[in-house]
Amino acid sequence: MATATATIDLNAIRHNWQKLRSMSSKDSGAVVKANAYGLGLKQVAKALYDEGARIFFVATAEEGAELRSNLGNALEIYIFSGHMIGDTELIKNYNLIPLINSIEQLSRHSELLKEKKFGVQLDTGMNRLGMEPVEWETVKGLILSLNPVLIMSHLACADEPDHKMNVTQLNIFRTLTDKLNIKKSLAATGGILLGPEYHFDLTRPGIGIYGCSPMQDCLPVLKIDIPVIQIRDIKSGETVGYGNTWTSTSEKRIATISAGYADGIFRVAGQGTRLYFEEIGCPIVGRISMDLIGVDITSLKGEPDKLELINSEQTVDKFAEGAGTIGYEFLTSLGQRYNRKYASANK
Numbered sequence: 391m392a393t394a395t396a397t398i399d400l401n402a403i404r405h406n407w408q409k410l411r412s413m414s415s416k417d418s419g420a421v422v423k424a425n426a427y428g429l430g431l432k433q434v435a436k437a438l439y440d441e442g443a444r445i446f447f448v449a450t451a452e453e454g455a456e457l458r459s460n461l462g463n464a465l466e467i468y469i470f471s472g473h474m475i476g477d478t479e480l481i482k483n484y485n486l487i488p489l490i491n492s493i494e495q496l497s498r499h500s501e502l503l504k505e506k507k508f509g510v511q512l513d514t515g516m517n518r519l520g521m522e523p524v525e526w527e528t529v530k531g532l533i534l535s536l537n538p539v540l541i542m543s544h545l546a547c548a549d550e551p552d553h554k555m556n557v558t559q560l561n562i563f564r565t566l567t568d569k570l571n572i573k574k575s576l577a578a579t580g581g582i583l584l585g586p587e588y589h590f591d592l593t594r595p596g597i598g599i600y601g602c603s604p605m606q607d608c609l610p611v612l613k614i615d616i617p618v619i620q621i622r623d624i625k626s627g628e629t630v631g632y633g634n635t636w637t638s639t640s641e642k643r644i645a646t647i648s649a650g651y652a653d654g655i656f657r658v659a660g661q662g663t664r665l666y667f668e669e670i671g672c673p674i675v676g677r678i679s680m681d682l683i684g685v686d687i688t689s690l691k692g693e694p695d696k697l698e699l700i701n702s703e704q705t706v707d708k709f710a711e712g713a714g715t716i717g718y719e720f721l722t723s724l725g726q727r728y729n730r731k732y733a734s735a736n737k
């Protein structure tokens with residue numbers, strides 16, 4: 391079989407969430423947007439639910455509807471994008487809680503779903519989603535009369551603990567929500583690490599659950615193995631791959647493995663990335679193709695039938711850094727083709 395295998399450790403996911411929850415001052419939810427950061431909404435959310443998670447966050451109403459269908463009615467599902475045109479039926483039928491981002495969304499929600507729960511998202515400086523402070527002041531009285539269940543904002547620089555933006559946003563959030571008797575939420579993974587003054591009533595960890603930076607001391611969640619299709623010996627002066635970008639300077643043994651940029655192995659990853667056989671790292675040679683990658687396995691004794699891309703030597707964060715990106719982007723770029731195995735599915 392030529393399909394690469396992505397093994398997702400659900401026990402590690404459970405462990406990491408428990409850790410983030412125990413670090414949080416009060417309650418902790420779980421962010422499972424974008425198919426649980428590419429790792430599989432159904433399996434990941436079930437594992438977190440079994441572990442006691444009851445508050446989930448997703449990006450869109452469609453994601454929320456899927457989550458509701460999978461896990462039933464005993465959980466709260468918040469929608470970061472709020473109440474968009476076309477979302478009304480999904481919000482109503484799947485009992486979703488939109489995080490209202492603007493006066494326009496507020497009017498829509500209060501006209502179309504007056505009795506349905508909602509939360510409010512405030513912008514405290516990131517300028518991405520949420521009501522501006524002046525808008526909030528204008529409609530605060532009206533909103534409070536409608537009993538929002540959560541008031542939240544999002545930090546722009548929480549993965550840089552010393553960044554002065556963190557304190558700025560904390561102070562703005564405090565000013566805007568001071569004395570309000572509503573559940574409050576400011577911190578994602580990075581915010582949890584900043585300390586208890588950022589935690590308020592509910593934290594919203596995502597990436598830390600999936601074992602990546604900025605979370606520390608978490609368990610790795612993902613392993614990737616890629617089958618070797620063919621092995622050949624080449625002479626000095628021969629080239630490998632599209633565009634002849636790599637030329638051998640001595641005799642080499644080259645393995646062609648069955649994965650490529652269609653599997654999230656970005657073309658720019660070529661330079662420092664290794665494929666591992668046990669602890670031995672073998673460099674990528676030539677351009678990464680859509681479905682194939684050349685690897686210099688001259689240093690290996692035997693002929694491996696598979697090589698590892700993601701393991702304890704080359705973590706998601708390390709791979710991502712080598713490709714000039716972050717763990718979040720790599721995880722959500724994995725694509726459809728992997729043979730996905732969920733390890734330790736039963737506790």
Ligand SMILES: *Cc1c(COP(=O)(O)O)cnc(C)c1O
Nearest residue numbers: 421544578579594595596597598
């Ligand atoms: C994605 C997201 C989170 C989770 O962030 P992580 O850095 O993955 O922990 C929390 N809140 C909002 C608003 C988000 O968009």
